[in-house]
Amino acid sequence: GNGKGTIAKWKDKHRRMYDQATHHPFILSIRDGAVDYSNFKRWLGQDYIFVRQFIPFVASVLLKSWKESDEESDMEVLLGGMASLNDEISWFKRQADKWDVHLHSVVPQQANLNYCMFLESLMKPEVEYIVAITAFWAVEAVYQESFSLCLESSAKTPLELMETCQRWGNPGFGEYCVSLQKIADRCLENSTTDDVLLKAEAAFTTVLQHEVSFWDMSYG
Template identity: 55%
Template sequence: MDGGGVEASTTAAWIERHQQMYERATRHPFTISIRDGTIDLSTFKRWLSQDYLFVREFVAFEASVLLKCCKQDSSDMEIILGGVASLSDELSWFKNEAAKWGIDLASVSPLKSNMEYHRFLRSFTEPEVIYAVAVTTFWIIETVYQDSFGFCIEEGNKTPPELLGTCQRWGSAEFKQYCQSLQRIADRSLANAPADAVKSAEEAFIRVLELEIGFWEMSSSQS
């Protein structure tokens, strides 16, 4: 405890408080259609191309979280560094998948919702954004994917076999553990943060949910 009067599990409380929006982000018709096998493959390909561009942008975001972490001499460094290091593999994975699906990544441009998300991510590279806010944002971005794709491989799924690799990437037990580590880091950082930073982190949490919903919508409809 803390400057902001924050309990240990602030992030869990936020998921409960914003449950409806959390559900809209993690049980979106796009991922539900993967799970029930009704996905239109052209929407999947759009998502894949757009997410490749997102992840390229995410590299700079994660690097900025790492930098903030290092500046405050934190023991969280190894977890965050692991996340940064895994992005190299992730970009290779996107390139392989794109080749499998006949997508030319060089000719893809970001759609509106993706660009909006890029702008949001870039705002975190400012030194004024404090670590607790940045790491909490990092946690919820990863968690939306973990929860969404994890559901696609839970019991009863009819996920097409050619999409199982995608779902495993973010839905695996290993990725879940990584998200849980980030959640513990976020909770501990928030517990030591001033009240105004906790408020900013909650606003960023809500904004991520909106942006993630927008990203699924964009993938479904090219908006």
């Protein structure tokens, strides 16, 4: 199609919420070099728990793509996402060592549990591929945009946090998010019922709310 895709329109429509998720004070504190390291460590431990729950969610999106997608390249993009999560788990373990965070004694906080429960609700077989892929794109895009801010030339990100910011802010991850956005846009464009569009839009805004609460958690 021509002009703006649905995702870009929704980003405009929900701009305030999108910016709250992508320009959270915690991220801005990393970018400005003023980050409180106990907040960073709290975030690291909670995010490890989140990512472990995120893996079965991504597997469920892969399964929906196999059943419902008309494009076989979707599965390859999702498989790439699974592969990078494999890498990410090892990365979290190395970071936890570096920062002296004991992953096994981290207790998931309520905001984390709420977010994981929401993702689990999207894993049900009756949830449409479009809805799940829209949510998946949103989860990844928030981290990509957030950590990219910390890599801008004017950023004063501390050297010891550069690896974290590069994990999600690197151009390759940016391209991966664009691929996910294209899949979501294609599905949304081909969608024949308003009902599923409303559900996908609601999944997008719900992810944004959970992301804000997740960042808030770093403040303890």
